[in-house]
Every structure is written in C-alpha cells, then in structure tokens.
Amino acid sequence: MxxxxxxxxxxxxxxxxxxxxxxxxxxxxxxxxxxxxxxxxxxxxxxxxxxxxxxxxxxxxxxxxxxxxxxxxxxxxxxxxxxxxxxxxxxxxxxxxxxxxxxTAIKTGAVSGVAIQQFKQDAKSVGLIGTGQQGLYQLLAALESANIKNIYLYNRSEHKIKSFIEQFRRLSNSDVHIEQMGSVEALLDKSEIVITATTSFTPVIPDVPELYQNQDKLFVAVGSFDAAMRELPESLFRSATYYFIDSEDGKKECGDIIDPIRNKWMEEDDVILLSDILTGKRQVHLKSNEPIVFKTVSMAxxxxxxxxxxxxxxxxxxxxxxxxxxxxx
Amino acid sequence: MxxxxxxxxxxxxxxxxxxxxxxxxxxxxxxxxxxxxxxxxxxxxxxxxxxxxxxxxxxxxxxxxxxxxxxxxxxxxxxxxxxxxxxxxxxxxxxxxxxxxxxTAIKTGAVSGVAIQQFKQDAKSVGLIGTGQQGLYQLLAALESANIKNIYLYNRSEHKIKSFIEQFRRLSNSDVHIEQMGSVEALLDKSEIVITATTSFTPVIPDVPELYQNQDKLFVAVGSFDAAMRELPESLFRSATYYFIDSEDGKKECGDIIDPIRNKWMEEDDVILLSDILTGKRQVHLKSNEPIVFKTVSMAxxxxxxxxxxxxxxxxxxxxxxxxxxxxx
The missing domain is CATH 3.30.1780.10 (ornithine cyclodeaminase, domain 1)
Structure with missing residues (x-):
C-alpha cells in the first residue's frame, strides 16, 4: 500500500x-x-x-x-x-x-474545466467570485480549458485578494492579467465565464434580469453543497433555457438545483446532466443570446x-x- | 499523521x-x-x-x-x-x-478476556473450537485472564491444527500444555472455558441437554456475526439462566442472539449487557451448577x-x- x-x-x-x-x-x-x-x-x-x-x-x-x-x-x-x-x-x-x-479542489476545478471546454472554449476572460482554495483550482482549470487572457476577481473581504493572487501566480506559473474588481457588476460586465466559489446562503450575483438577458456568458457555480445554500439568482435561471448539472443526486442535495426546479424557474426536463451532453444522449441547441448555466455538486x-x-x-x-x-x- | x-x-x-x-x-x-x-x-x-x-x-x-x-x-x-x-x-x-x-483479532480476544476475568478467572483449562486467526488471540486472552494450564483444540479440518499450534507458540511465547482433541465432546469434557471461533451456520457443539446441565462452564462465542450464523445450540441456552452479550445491536445483527430470543430459549430480560454487569447497573446471582454464556459481536x-x-x-x-x-x- x-x-x-x-x-x-x-x-x-x-x-x-x-x-x-x-x-x-x-x-x-x-x-x-x-x-x-x-x-x-x-x-x-x-x-x-x-x-x-x-x-x-x-x-x-x-x-x-x-x-x-x-x-x-x-x-x-x-x-x-x-x-x-x-x-x-x-x-x-x-x-x-x-x-x-x-x-478535491483539483477535481472540482477539473469538472468545471470539462464544462468550459464543452460550452466556452473560446472565452478570453473569466471572473471569479469567492477567492478561497477552491477558486485557485477553478482558475487553473479555466486557463487549461479556454484561451483566457484576463482574470477578474471579486471577494467580499477585499484584503484576501492579494494573497490569493500571489498563491495563484505560484500555482499556475502564469503571468495572465489579473484584476481585482470593486463590484460584482463590474466583474460580470467584463467576464465571458463567471465562476462562483463561495459558501453563500444567498445569491452572490445580483437578481437583475437585464444582467443575464441577451448575452451568452457561461456561469459555473461550484460553492453550494447543501439544501440551504444558493449562489445563483432567480433571474439567471429564468434567462437560461437549460441548466446543466453534474449529478442526478444534486437535485436532492443542493439549493442551487432544488430551488430553481421547485419554484419552476426551470422546467425539470431542461435540467440536464452534463454527462448526457458529453455522450450525445441529450442534444441541445443553445442560442447565441442566452446564458449557459452549469452547477457542480460532485460525487463519490x-x-x-x-x-x-x-x-x-x-x-x-x-x-x-x-x-x-x-x-x- | x-x-x-x-x-x-x-x-x-x-x-x-x-x-x-x-x-x-x-x-x-x-x-x-x-x-x-x-x-x-x-x-x-x-x-x-x-x-x-x-x-x-x-x-x-x-x-x-x-x-x-x-x-x-x-x-x-x-x-x-x-x-x-x-x-x-x-x-x-x-x-x-x-x-x-x-x-480486530486482538480486540475480539480482549473482549473475551474481559468476560473470562469477570466469570471464570480461576479456570485452569480452555477449549477452542475453530483454529483460525481469531482463535490465536482468543487463547492469548484466555492465558492473560485465567490461570490456564491446559489448552484443548478442535478443528473440523485436523491438518490445520499443527500450524496453528506453531503459530500460537510463537505468538504467546508460552509452553502451556496444548492437546488436539478427536471430538468436540472430548473437548467439552476437559474444558472449563469453551470458546467457539468459527463462521458456522449451525451449532458447533452438540445440542444435547446433558452436556450443559449441572455444570458451570463458561461458553464464549466469538465467530458468528450475521443473522444466518449460529455457533451455539438450543439446549445450552435452555440450561443457562442468563445470556451475556457485548452489544445491544447484536440483538438485531447476529443469529446467536436473535434465535434464542425469538424462539424463547432465553427470556429477553435475561439477555444482559456485560457492560451493565461491569458497572453494577445489573446484578445477577449465578448458581454453581449452571453454564455461563457470553457472546461478542463487537462494535465500532x-x-x-x-x-x-x-x-x-x-x-x-x-x-x-x-x-x-x-x-x-
């Protein structure tokens, strides 16, 4: 052994x-x-x-x-x-x-990487909300999966960002442009991919429909893991046709999946396993003016x-x- | 770590x-x-x-x-x-x-050792039925817990006994007398403590009331661990007033406890946790002419x-x- x-x-x-x-x-x-x-x-x-x-x-x-x-x-x-x-x-x-x-952090990053490769391989910018350990590996995965030139960061506790950037530089050995944003709105404005990696109980991006309509950003939510937690707001779900998830069990486990289905923000049939997309079992036609939403809860x-x-x-x-x-x- | x-x-x-x-x-x-x-x-x-x-x-x-x-x-x-x-x-x-x-084998031996110290500290002989890995540590525990001068062994596959004895000599560093018995009856006849350490689905000692009435041997059963397994026979339970067990969960888990209660060979109130004896929570008066039965299923x-x-x-x-x-x- x-x-x-x-x-x-x-x-x-x-x-x-x-x-x-x-x-x-x-x-x-x-x-x-x-x-x-x-x-x-x-x-x-x-x-x-x-x-x-x-x-x-x-x-x-x-x-x-x-x-x-x-x-x-x-x-x-x-x-x-x-x-x-x-x-x-x-x-x-x-x-x-x-x-x-x-x-665990590498794996969670890698799962996001699979989603990014599938949906947003050509993205040049990624915004990260929540700059903890998970976030480091989310950014590493984004660098591997798309053509990232710009990273935007937001954290409620601003003082954490400096050491996060240092850690990330060391880990990634990359000199990609990194910028600290003063608000979530500013981050959303600049980022083609938006990753939320917090343990929040309430949405960390604003519940404002105009922010999500008529654009094609990829939203990747990785932080919430139980029924009480939720990172994404109602209007994002209402703006998207599909909601991609990694695990069927997530429908029972995680507020970011439970709430949108229960409240009919998404039809359950439009909540689709990424695995079914990868194998071609399900096929979807994404319009160029709708957001794509992916949530990972992971599994054993x-x-x-x-x-x-x-x-x-x-x-x-x-x-x-x-x-x-x-x-x- | x-x-x-x-x-x-x-x-x-x-x-x-x-x-x-x-x-x-x-x-x-x-x-x-x-x-x-x-x-x-x-x-x-x-x-x-x-x-x-x-x-x-x-x-x-x-x-x-x-x-x-x-x-x-x-x-x-x-x-x-x-x-x-x-x-x-x-x-x-x-x-x-x-x-x-x-x-796990040491622990199971030690649990039997606690029972031997409690009920049969003065015993000079122990008989072991089933000479696998568990049995080695059962005998070690008996040597530590009573004044053992003679060990009697029985195994269905006789050829296993020689290497068992060698292993036990090495492990115990003891020159206690060890004898291989030709039958379970002969082993019962000589042993004050009888330990069963098999994975049998049917009793490994005979279901003959005369073997258990009017004597005060200690029976220790360690082998069975699920509902389908049983090492001890009906007549032994009927001859004993009390049945000592190590775990309340054993009543649901193990055939050697489930069967005697379900079939009324023992009153459930006479099935007693050894822990309650050790703490004095329960007190029993054992007669000098009745067998004592202890079963360990162990627990986390x-x-x-x-x-x-x-x-x-x-x-x-x-x-x-x-x-x-x-x-x-």
Missing part, C-alpha cells in the same frame, strides 16, 4: 490530466458503469460534520473520508480535510491512501476516479511511502 | 493492555458516552462486502474500513482486511491510519478505543511512519 501526501498528489496530477480524467468519469457516469452508495453525513458537533463517500468503479473501491469543520475558522486549521482510500475491487486489498484535500464517483488516476501516476513516478498493512502473526 | 503497519500495531499493544482498554470501552458503552452511527455494509460482488464502522468517543473520531471477501479463500489473500483511521474530534485532523486486521466503539490506545502507544514508542497530509498550495 502506498501513502501519498499533498506534495505527492500535486506531483502526480496536472490540471490538464485531471480534466481528462473527469471527462472519462462523466462517461462512466452516463453509462451507469459504477456502484455509488448514498453519502453518509454524521454530525460531530454543531456545524461540524464527518463524511463518508464511497464508490466502486473499474477495478477499484474508493472511499473519501472527509471532515467539514466550520469551527476550524477560529483555529488556523482548514475547514475541509479529506483522505481518499483505494482498495482493490477483486480482493479488497488496500492499494493507497492519499491526501484528498487539494485533490469523481473522487474515486481522480484518486485512482493519482495512484497509477504515483506508481509510475515512484512517489509516496510504502507501508505494509498485510496480516501476519 | 502516522501510519502504523501490522508490525507497529503488534509492538504497540500487548493482550494484557488490550483487555484493560476493552474494560474501559465497556464502561464508556454503559455510560452512553459515545456516538456510534449504524454500520454500513455494501455488497461488492456475491458474498464479498465492504464495511464502514465509525464512532466518536473521547476526543477522537474513529473509522474502521474493512473488506470481508470470502472469495479470497481461492486467492491466498486474507478474507478479512481492515484499516482503522483516527481523526481529532475537535478539529477533524487526521491523526493515524493503522492496519486493523490483527487489531471497541475498534475506535483500541485504535486510539495503539495511536498513543505508537507516539510514546515513536513507532510508524509520519506522513504530512496537511493542505498546502
């Missing part, structure tokens, strides 16, 4: 590869070629949760063990921490345990797929620490 | 300590001072299962990840393989991952407790491999 640290994971997978892995994972998902038990959420204390997400795909059993502890905000410990465990599907043998915190299948890719790469590059867990007397 | 191999686990915990840890765990259980979500069982293929067992106790979140793959019998891979993960309950931080296969709480003990010992002895899973950009 091999143990892979954050450093090993980082060496093992580039964003470009991660996007390809997620594209393959979408195909697996469309084919139904996997087993994915329901996620388990256990309350540890107040808002602090312990999460188990497993799936079986190809010849591997994957398990993501994660903690989401908002109370860590006061402790200088990351809110989300994750590990991915892999076992051989035929024998149950442990294959790898890897740090899953950064990998994606974690297992990216984890398994990292495992193979790590073996190839001889990364990680070997440990013998085998039974002996 | 530290990673502990089988070798590290073995160095970190002696059976004597494990018995004390389980005694403490029983106390925690009686106090209700823990959180223990339902176990998750997922079918991988036919009889091969993937299991997740978590519990929160003291300042730790523990998770046992196990595979039970009977199909491995044809592959020279252990049927059961397990890992235990520990995270800090206050911050969610990963603390340790350890091999849990041997530790026990795994977390023994895992946490091993973690502390490993830190004290500087065992294991350190790995940095912390998030960084």
């Amino acid at each position: 091999i143990i892979l640290s954050e450093k090993d994971v980082k060496r093992a997978v580039a964003m470009k590869e991660a996007i390809q892995v997620m594209k393959d994972a979408f195909i697996q998902y469309a084919r139904g070629d996997y087993v994915m038990p329901a996620r388990n959420f256990y309350q540890v204390e107040d808002e602090d949760y312990f999460l188990l997400m497993s799936s079986f795909v190809k010849d591997v059993i994957g398990l993501k063990v994660a903690t989401s502890f908002p109370s860590n905000r006061n402790r200088n410990v990351p809110v989300t921490q994750a590990m991915i465990l892999l076992m051989h599907r035929k024998t149950g043998k442990p294959l790898a345990m890897m740090s899953g915190t950064m990998l 299948l994606f974690d297992t797929c990216i984890g398994y890719f990292v495992y193979h790469k790590a073996k190839e590059f001889n990364l990680g620490q070997k440990v013998d867990l085998s039974f002996m007397n | 530290i990673i502990l191999s089988e070798k590290d686990v073995k160095r970190a915990v002696a059976m004597k300590e494990a018995i004390q840890v389980m005694k403490d765990a029983f106390i925690q259980y009686a106090r209700g001072d823990y959180v223990m979500p339902a176990r998750n069982f997922y079918q991988v293929e036919d009889e091969d299962y993937f299991l997740l067992m978590s519990s929160f106790v003291k300042d730790v979140i523990g998770l046992k990840v196990a595979t039970s793959f009977p199909s491995n019998r044809n592959r020279n891979v252990p049927v059961t393989q397990a890992m235990i993960l520990l995270m800090h309950r206050k911050t969610g931080k990963p603390l340790a991952m350890m091999s849990g296969t041997m530790l 709480l026990f795994d977390t407790c023994i895992g946490y003990f091993v973690y502390h010992k490993a830190k004290e002895f500087n065992l294991g491999q350190k790995v940095d899973l912390s998030f960084m950009n």
Whole structure:
C-alpha cells in the first residue's frame, strides 16, 4: 500500500490530466458503469460534520473520508480535510491512501474545466467570485480549458485578494492579467465565464434580469453543497433555457438545483446532466443570446476516479511511502 | 499523521493492555458516552462486502474500513482486511491510519478476556473450537485472564491444527500444555472455558441437554456475526439462566442472539449487557451448577478505543511512519 501526501498528489496530477480524467468519469457516469452508495453525513458537533463517500468503479473501491469543520475558522486549521482510500475491487486489498484535500479542489476545478471546454472554449476572460482554495483550482482549470487572457476577481473581504493572487501566480506559473474588481457588476460586465466559489446562503450575483438577458456568458457555480445554500439568482435561471448539472443526486442535495426546479424557474426536463451532453444522449441547441448555466455538486464517483488516476501516476513516478498493512502473526 | 503497519500495531499493544482498554470501552458503552452511527455494509460482488464502522468517543473520531471477501479463500489473500483511521474530534485532523486486521483479532480476544476475568478467572483449562486467526488471540486472552494450564483444540479440518499450534507458540511465547482433541465432546469434557471461533451456520457443539446441565462452564462465542450464523445450540441456552452479550445491536445483527430470543430459549430480560454487569447497573446471582454464556459481536466503539490506545502507544514508542497530509498550495 502506498501513502501519498499533498506534495505527492500535486506531483502526480496536472490540471490538464485531471480534466481528462473527469471527462472519462462523466462517461462512466452516463453509462451507469459504477456502484455509488448514498453519502453518509454524521454530525460531530454543531456545524461540524464527518463524511463518508464511497464508490466502486473499474477495478477499484474508493472511499473519501472527509471532515467539514466550520469551527476550524477560529483555529488556523482548514475547514475541509479529506483522505481518499483505494482498495482493490477483486480482493479488497488496500492499494493507497492519499491526501484528498487539494485533490478535491483539483477535481472540482477539473469538472468545471470539462464544462468550459464543452460550452466556452473560446472565452478570453473569466471572473471569479469567492477567492478561497477552491477558486485557485477553478482558475487553473479555466486557463487549461479556454484561451483566457484576463482574470477578474471579486471577494467580499477585499484584503484576501492579494494573497490569493500571489498563491495563484505560484500555482499556475502564469503571468495572465489579473484584476481585482470593486463590484460584482463590474466583474460580470467584463467576464465571458463567471465562476462562483463561495459558501453563500444567498445569491452572490445580483437578481437583475437585464444582467443575464441577451448575452451568452457561461456561469459555473461550484460553492453550494447543501439544501440551504444558493449562489445563483432567480433571474439567471429564468434567462437560461437549460441548466446543466453534474449529478442526478444534486437535485436532492443542493439549493442551487432544488430551488430553481421547485419554484419552476426551470422546467425539470431542461435540467440536464452534463454527462448526457458529453455522450450525445441529450442534444441541445443553445442560442447565441442566452446564458449557459452549469452547477457542480460532485460525487463519490469523481473522487474515486481522480484518486485512482493519482495512484497509477504515483506508481509510475515512484512517489509516496510504502507501508505494509498485510496480516501476519 | 502516522501510519502504523501490522508490525507497529503488534509492538504497540500487548493482550494484557488490550483487555484493560476493552474494560474501559465497556464502561464508556454503559455510560452512553459515545456516538456510534449504524454500520454500513455494501455488497461488492456475491458474498464479498465492504464495511464502514465509525464512532466518536473521547476526543477522537474513529473509522474502521474493512473488506470481508470470502472469495479470497481461492486467492491466498486474507478474507478479512481492515484499516482503522483516527481523526481529532475537535478539529477533524487526521491523526493515524493503522492496519486493523490483527487489531480486530486482538480486540475480539480482549473482549473475551474481559468476560473470562469477570466469570471464570480461576479456570485452569480452555477449549477452542475453530483454529483460525481469531482463535490465536482468543487463547492469548484466555492465558492473560485465567490461570490456564491446559489448552484443548478442535478443528473440523485436523491438518490445520499443527500450524496453528506453531503459530500460537510463537505468538504467546508460552509452553502451556496444548492437546488436539478427536471430538468436540472430548473437548467439552476437559474444558472449563469453551470458546467457539468459527463462521458456522449451525451449532458447533452438540445440542444435547446433558452436556450443559449441572455444570458451570463458561461458553464464549466469538465467530458468528450475521443473522444466518449460529455457533451455539438450543439446549445450552435452555440450561443457562442468563445470556451475556457485548452489544445491544447484536440483538438485531447476529443469529446467536436473535434465535434464542425469538424462539424463547432465553427470556429477553435475561439477555444482559456485560457492560451493565461491569458497572453494577445489573446484578445477577449465578448458581454453581449452571453454564455461563457470553457472546461478542463487537462494535465500532471497541475498534475506535483500541485504535486510539495503539495511536498513543505508537507516539510514546515513536513507532510508524509520519506522513504530512496537511493542505498546502
């Protein structure tokens, strides 16, 4: 069994590869070629949760063990921490345990990358609302998936942006133009792709129809993950014909999908799995004057797929620490 | 975070300590001072299962990840393989991952050890039916918990016994008298403590009332773990006044507990948690001419407790491999 640290994971997978892995994972998902038990959420204390997400795909059993502890905000410990465990599907043998915190962010970026390649490969500008860890990998994915020349940033806490830019420069090794915007409206005005990566309970872009009608921006929402959270406003949904999502379960899990369907801002039939678009199972004709909206809630299948890719790469590059867990007397 | 191999686990915990840890765990259980979500069982293929067992106790979140793959019998891979993960309950931080296969056997032995200390500390003989991995640690626990001078062994497949004895000599470093018995009856005749450690679907000791009436042997059943399995016969239950078990959930999980209650071989009120005996919450008066029956099905709480003990010992002895899973950009 091999143990892979954050450093090993980082060496093992580039964003470009991660996007390809997620594209393959979408195909697996469309084919139904996997087993994915329901996620388990256990309350540890107040808002602090312990999460188990497993799936079986190809010849591997994957398990993501994660903690989401908002109370860590006061402790200088990351809110989300994750590990991915892999076992051989035929024998149950442990294959790898890897740090899953950064990998989760890479994977989420890569899923957005798949959507950007599908819908907005020619975009030259991207705007990011919410400049946390997720945002870093969202921008990396945008750079890989479109012809980005300009990045626009907005964060409610302005002081966070400077260090975010420094981190991003280091991570991307890119000198792409980056600009801090004074308002969300200014960001919307300049960006062909708009990514929201916050944990907001209320929309982070204005609920103003004129902002979304008669234009063809791609909106990518990655932040909300439960029923109480929502990043996107009613008028955006009303302006779009289709709403692309990554997971059927998202319809039960996430406010950004639950609310538009329940409130009839979108017809349920127009809420379409990106996987069905990629495989051609569904075909849509997007008009040039309507916004495109994509929301990722992710799923265990994606974690297992990216984890398994990292495992193979790590073996190839001889990364990680070997440990013998085998039974002996 | 530290990673502990089988070798590290073995160095970190002696059976004597494990018995004390389980005694403490029983106390925690009686106090209700823990959180223990339902176990998750997922079918991988036919009889091969993937299991997740978590519990929160003291300042730790523990998770046992196990595979039970009977199909491995044809592959020279252990049927059961397990890992235990520990995270800090206050911050969610990963603390340790350890091999849990041997530790599961040690823990199960230690639970039996608690029962032996409670009910049969003066016994000089122990008989073991089923000479697999579990049996090794059952005998180790009996040696620690009573004044054992003679060990009697029975296994359906006789050829397995020789290598079992060799393994046990190595493990125990003891020259206690060990004898292979030609029949279960002969073993019953000689043994004050009788331990069954099989995965049988039908009782492994005879259903003959005369064998159990008017004597005070201690029967310890450790093998059965699901509703279809049973090691102990009707007449044993009918001969005993009380039936001691380790887990309330066992009443739903395990044939050796379900059947005696459903068939009225035991009154449900006489099925008593060992933890309630240890804390004095229940008191019983055992007659000198009745058998005592104890059944362990175990539970996630026990795994977390023994895992946490091993973690502390490993830190004290500087065992294991350190790995940095912390998030960084």
